[in-house]
Amino acid sequence: MSINKQLMRLIQCEYLRLEEETGVIRAGSKEIERQLQQLPAEQAIVERANRLLSITEKNSLQAPSRHYRQLSIALLGFFGILGGLATVEVFSGVEQASANFFWILLALLGVNAISMFIWLLLIGWPNSADQNDSWLMSIQAWLSRKSSQDTSALRAWQQAISTTGGQQWHLSVISHGLWLAFLSGTLVMAWLLLSMRQFDFVWETTILSGDAFVSISQWLATLPSLLGIQLPTASHVMVSRVGESPQDPDELRILWSNLLLSSLAIYGLLPRAVALLFAIFARRHHWNNVLPDVSTPYYYQLKMRLSPDTVAEGIVDDDAETCHQTHNFSASNTATIAKLQQLDDVCLAGLEYDGEWPPALSAIGLDDLAPIMFSVNAIDRSSREQLLSEAGNNSIRNIVLIARFEAAPDRGIIRLIRQLNSKPATLWLLLIQHRSQQTSQQWHDWLSAATDAQLPQQQVGRLNIGIGNDGA
Amino acid sequence: MEPKANLPLNIAVVGHTNVGKTSLIRTLTRRNSFGDVSSSPGTTRHVESQVLMVTGQKIVRLLDTPGFEDSIGLFDTIETLDDGREKLGIDRLALFLQSKEAASSFSQEAKVIRQLLECDVAFYVIDAREPVLGKYQDELRIISLAAKPIFPLLNFVASDNSRVDQWTKLLKALNLHTSMQFDSVAYDFFAEQQLYKKMQTMLAVGWQQPLELLINHRLEAWQDLLIAAANRVATLLIDTASYRQAITKDTSLASSAKQLQQTIRKKENTAALDLLALFKFQSDDYGANLLPVSENSWKLDLFDPKTLKLFGIKATSTAAKGAVIGLGIDMAVGGVSLGAAAALGALLGGLWQTGKQFGREAIAYVSGERYLCAEDNTLILIWRRSTSLTSALRHRGHAAQKPVMIAKPQSEANTEETTADQQVMLSLKIARNHPQWSKRQGLVEFAPTAKQRCIAALTTIIIAQWRETYNIQ
Structure with missing residues (x-):
């Protein structure tokens, strides 16, 4: 029996999974993954394992199957012999060479029939074979211990088989196979015994009617007679009853032997063989459709790698200016704020200030300031223009520009600061901080912006009016 | 006939500096390594692209652009470049791209405009926490010159101080009635789905099928x-x-407990x-x-019906429960159900397995062997x-x-x-x-x-x- 190809593929995937889950990444796996991106995910997963594993490894993955086969052959032989021995045992009970036909048939096929019936009942039962893999595995583990086999191969097998879920078919194949071996042994031994020894087949009953046995034997004969085998007729059966003396005992012996052997073959071996074939086909069908379970984290991630949702195409239009200036700042904010609060002749202006304009001085932390005037809050083109024209007024000595600390000082803002800074009045930039969050980067950004606008950093201050005061 | 769309759909992600354009792309592509993100303005200074794929097919290309910084100045520049003749918006933008300003003070903005002219759709990203300022209106005016469908996208909407209403009002005033809300930090998968669905309704028919593919693929992957x-x-x-x-005899209870804690934490x-x-x-x-x-010291409760059932012992009647464990072994439950009945080996194996496990537990119980468990x-x-x-x-x-x-x-x-x-x-x-x-x-x-x-x-x-x-x- 060769190993199912698809199952072998799954075993290879599982082998890699077990390896990769310990953190081992094989060389070339990235490249292979890239090449496989066009394939459907499940197929790509399988193909990836196929390409990553070496021939030696693939061969070593076959090993558990070899052990399994050895075990199977041994077991089949064992059960064949057992069948033969059972037959000998059954015939040894025959007294004075007159064998009770129906009793022998029942002894040889009865247990088989019951077992077959139970199998038929349970085969439709889902998951009934779940627990049974443990003994299979135990036997395999024991075998591989004996042969000091690669354990990772065995684990891969185990994982693959346990996730596929078709164990009932696998177990069915095993049980039908063993029964078939047993029945073959029975048939061969029965044929040998009937060839070498002489039995007179009789039947007897105490409480049943003789007609019942006649009809049973005729019913048994229906199928074999289709094959043209010579079988006992009703009259033959009648004369075989214990106590009758048949006219032609030789012919009768042959007819009864024919019925026994053909019954063994047709009612014992044939159903088992059919069931075995059915189970083999069902197992093959099941194994032909096994796929890695992508609902598990490992395969999900692998699937995502093989069939990515996104791909980076990199930079399309690069930045020509590679060097950006970095500044170091050391001005004391406290000193700037103190100076700000002592100013007179102040004109307050807003730089995209967020809130009511003009603001209450308490809201911007400048209670002590006595401004002589308010200018506008520059929030759009026209207010900017208005601010610039008012700032040009020579009577203004100090302009305090109020801005949100949280705003990003973009080039538009820098341009406005530069323009205001070129006016005769001294420009101060006061940043109002509402949230006391991470601030050092933003503070640095504003100081850089001021430097870009040629505004000395001593003229930039910040006030935290939010929760807590971490301005320093 | 349905017009065939030329895949992928090129989306220029544009907006003012620092509104979270790169963040948006990171979230849409699930790549937190994409580009650079910081609170400083002008972090992204180049155009970089990421493609959304469905089983190897490129569906959407997202182009991350530098932010607009001086849009008031830019708008003025574009206005002054006008030579007085009647012109279409795209021609005016083309004229700007040839100007010396495009190569110097507005080089970043020129990159954005180049992408705008080439793309199929523009995502105009808005930081919904920002006040509605004149510079943003100027940006939208510049963008609309490119004559491309514009999808305003309000970012950081989950923030406490977001001003979705004010922004929606402005967008409506500028005739942008379909705006989308999406937070690139507080992610909402269904808002993302909504985003693609809205695009479906707004774009030409040819885009519907590929976008449908993307929507379904994303949903599947999400599940x-x-x-x-x-x-x-x-x-x-x-x-x-x-x-x-x-x-064990060599270890104290305390050290075993510590070992257990470490193992479980790990x-x-x-x-x-x-x-x-x-x-x-x-x-x-x-x-x-x-x-x-x-931790708790583990103890097998031999007489708990659940335990019994687990080991293949059916304690059906209350009278029988616990009394005759040995007799109660039910071969049909202890894992011997199917192959067992058919194969002798399975029967023995299953029984052996069940018995072995139960035996181990029982021995541990009787001999006072102790275990700790969580x-x-x-x-x-x-x-x-x-x-x-x-x-x-x-x-x-x-x-x-x-x-x-x-x-x-x-x-x-x-x-x-x-x-x-x-x-x-x-x-x-x-x-x-x-x-x-x-x-x-x-x-x-x-x-x-x-x-x-x-x-x-x-x-x-x-x-x-x-x-x-x-x-x-």
Whole structure:
């Protein structure tokens, strides 16, 4: 029996999974993954394992199957012999060479029939074979211990088989196979015994009617007679009853032997063989459709790698200016704020200030300031223009520009600061901080912006009016 | 005939500086390594592209652009370039791109305009926390010159101080009636789906089918991700529940307890890192408090009907319960159901297996061999913490910078079991009695199918509980 190809593929995937889950990444796996991106995910997963594993490894993955086969052959032989021995045992009970036909048939096929019936009942039962893999595995583990086999191969097998879920078919194949071996042994031994020894087949009953046995034997004969085998007729059966003396005992012996052997073959071996074939086909069908379970984290991630949702195409239009200036700042904010609060002749202006304009001085932390005037809050083109024209007024000595600390000082803002800074009045930039969050980067950004606008950093201050005061 | 769209759909992601354009792309592509993100203006200074794919097919190309910075100045420049003749917007933009300003002071903006002219759609990203300022209106005017469909996209809408209403009003005034809300930090998968669906309704017919493909693919991947996460959590829970720490003669109770705690914490941490990786986050995205582990000495209650049933003993009638254990071994339950009846080996094997396990337990019980295992409370805690981690990751944009924090529950002592907890604990009871599940004995795992089945069943329960109780969709 060769190993199912698809199952072998799954075993290879599982082998890699077990390896990769310990953190081992094989060389070339990235490249292979890239090449496989066009394939459907499940197929790509399988193909990836196929390409990553070496021939030696693939061969070593076959090993558990070899052990399994050895075990199977041994077991089949064992059960064949057992069948033969059972037959000998059954015939040894025959007294004075007159064998009770129906009793022998029942002894040889009865247990088989019951077992077959139970199998038929349970085969439709889902998951009934779940627990049974443990003994299979135990036997395999024991075998591989004996042969000091690669354990990772065995684990891969185990994982693959346990996730596929078709164990009932696998177990069915095993049980039908063993029964078939047993029945073959029975048939061969029965044929040998009937060839070498002489039995007179009789039947007897105490409480049943003789007609019942006649009809049973005729019913048994229906199928074999289709094959043209010579079988006992009703009259033959009648004369075989214990106590009758048949006219032609030789012919009768042959007819009864024919019925026994053909019954063994047709009612014992044939159903088992059919069931075995059915189970083999069902197992093959099941194994032909096994796929890695992508609902598990490992395969999900692998699937995502093989069939990515996104791909980076990199930079399309690069930045020509590679060097950006970095500044170091050391001005004391406290000193700037103190100076700000002592100013007179102040004109307050807003730089995209967020809130009511003009603001209450308490809201911007400048209670002590006595401004002589308010200018506008520059929030759009026209207010900017208005601010610039008012700032040009020579009577203004100090302009305090109020801005949100949280705003990003973009080039538009820098341009406005530069323009205001070129006016005769001294420009101060006061940043109002509402949230006391991470601030050092933003503070640095504003100081850089001021430097870009040629505004000395001593003229930039910040006030935290939010929760807590971490301005320093 | 339906016009065939020329894939992929090129989307220029534009907007003022620092509104989160790169963040948006990080979240839409689930790549927290894309580009540079900072609070400083002008972080992105080049145009970079990312493509959204569906099984190898490129559907959408997202182009990250530098931000507009001086839009008032830019608008003035474009206006002054006008030579007085009547011109279309695109011609005026083309004229600007040839000007010397485009190469000098407005080189960043020129990059944006170049992409605008080439793209199929523009996403105009807005920081919804920002006040509505004149410079943004100027930007929208410049963008509209390119005569491309504009999708205003309000970012950071989940923030306390977002001004969605003011922005929507402005957009409507500028004739932009379809705006989208999306938060690149506080991620909402269904808002993302909505985003593509709105594009479907607005764009030409030819784009509907590819976008449908993208929507469905994303949804499928999103559901698969939840299943994979649930599977990981189920594995963690089963591993933890089945784990037992033996108290041997050489070790003290205290050191065994410590060993147990370490092992369980390690299991939890590994699972958390696996979950992060699953959601495509890095390990530094996670900052958890140490799991408090309380241990319990494990004891087999030989007469608990559940235990009996587990070992193939049917204690059907109350009279028989516990009285005659030896006689009650029911071959039909102890794993001998199918192959067994058919194959002699299976029958013996199953019986042997069941008997062996039960025997081991019974011997340990009788001989006073002691084990420590995680207490139910610890398992509940692990379950809740994994749930809250999953929930957090489910709503975490790939633009998020702060680590996910798994808070310590207020009072561990009185963790009252919810129905969700009970459902989960019920499956863990089975694992409790399978110490072999959490370890590998020598060569191979023991009864892997039973364990796999248990994990699969718990995964289903977890997904159901997440959906119903914890609203993790």
